[in-house]
Amino acid sequence: xxxxxxxxxxxxxxxxxxxxxxxxxxxxxxxxxxxxxxxxxxxxxxxxxxxxxxxxxxxxxxxxxxxxxxxxxxxxxxxxxxxxxxxxxxxxxxxxxxxxxxxxxxxxxxxxxxxxxxxxxxxxxxxxxxxxxxxxxxxxxxxxxxxxxxxxxxxxxxxxxxxxxxxxxxxxxxxxxxxxxxxxxxxxxxxxxxxxxxxxxxxxxxxxxxxxxxxxxxxxxxxxxxxxxxxxxxxxxxxxxxxxxxxxxxxxxxxxxxxxxxxxxxxxxxxxxxxxxxxxxxxxxxxxxxxxxxxxxxxxxxxxxxxx
Numbered sequence: 343x344x345x346x347x348x349x350x351x352x353x354x355x356x357x358x359x360x361x362x363x364x365x366x367x368x369x370x371x372x373x374x375x376x377x378x379x380x381x382x383x384x385x386x387x388x389x390x391x392x393x394x395x396x397x398x399x400x401x402x403x404x405x406x407x408x409x410x411x412x413x414x415x416x417x418x419x420x421x422x423x424x425x426x427x428x429x430x431x432x433x434x435x436x437x438x439x440x441x442x443x444x445x446x447x448x449x450x451x452x453x454x455x456x457x458x459x460x461x462x463x464x465x466x467x468x469x470x471x472x473x474x475x476x477x478x479x480x481x482x483x484x485x486x487x488x489x490x491x492x493x494x495x496x497x498x499x500x501x502x503x504x505x506x507x508x509x510x511x512x513x514x515x516x517x518x519x520x521x522x523x524x525x526x527x528x529x530x531x532x533x534x535x536x537x538x539x540x541x542x543x544x545x546x547x548x549x550x551x552x553x554x555x556x557x558x559x560x561x562x563x564x565x566x567x568x569x570x571x572x573x574x575x576x577x578x579x580x581x582x583x584x585x586x587x588x589x590x591x592x593x594x595x596x597x598x599x600x601x602x603x604x605x606x607x608x609x610x611x612x613x614x615x616x617x618x619x620x621x622x623x624x625x626x627x628x629x630x631x632x633x634x635x636x637x638x639x640x641x642x643x644x645x646x647x648x649x650x
Contacts, residue, residue: 355444491520
């Protein structure tokens with residue numbers, strides 16, 4: 343009995359402002375493809391300018407999936423993304439089209455390609471107990487507690503990352519097994535798709551220049567009005583989506599906590615830092631082929647045609 347080979351997908355990744363959306367549309371036109379968004383902020387309705395969501399005119403008639411699928415107060419996890427994207431990819435390939443996954447959220451892409459660690463779901467009561475304990479004892483004490491039961495996991499966690507600390511302790515209390523054990527067993531090695539990953543390489547200073555121009559363009563396009571409307575619709579600054587770059591700083595400006603000049607500088611700075619974190623994440627993946635765009639478009643297209 344012959345087994346069916348995993349479907350083929352193309353992934354376009356890289357840091358913010360590298361040109362992923364434009365490249366994806368050009369490739370989709372050449373390859374009869376459809377685009378699946380893998381940006382964790384572009385899934386939200388009403389968050390268009392600050393997320394650099396491709397406008398309808400920029401999509402050139404190419405179907406775009408997983409844009410505007412949740413309100414800003416709805417949780418949407420990497421697992422949610424993986425499940426939704428898998429369903430969409432199955433539909434795209436079933437219509438003899440080519441799926442092109444595009445975005446800068448590394449965890450979303452990892453979850454789609456390899457699945458997530460098969461560790462126990464958290465019991466609400468255990469998590470609440472740990473959160474209360476953390477409030478009383480502090481992050482460092484919780485990290486030391488994790489170090490006693492899972493030193494491998496604790497060695498790679500900063501004391502400020504309380505979410506990961508609590509998750510490690512939670513898994514151990516529920517199972518008596520360190521979370522690092524589940525991670526080693528999984529190894530992010532499950533092959534769900536045959537995948538070609540193209541990363542857009544941009545020299546750091548050029549990327550930073552692009553980021554600064556993008557921020558200025560967002561503000562000129564009406565970012566302040568977009569955030570004001572979200573707030574008026576009841577989406578408060580405490581929401582996870584509203585704490586993302588561009589929205590958090592604008593909320594502070596609208597609350598009178600800082601000037602517009604300070605807000606602009608903060609968005610630019612935080613966007614540069616985010617781009618650096620994205621680059622670090624993607625650079626750790628040896629399967630990504632890094633090429634310049636638009637300079638190397640012909641080479642990128644050739645890779646894609648040979649792959650499909």
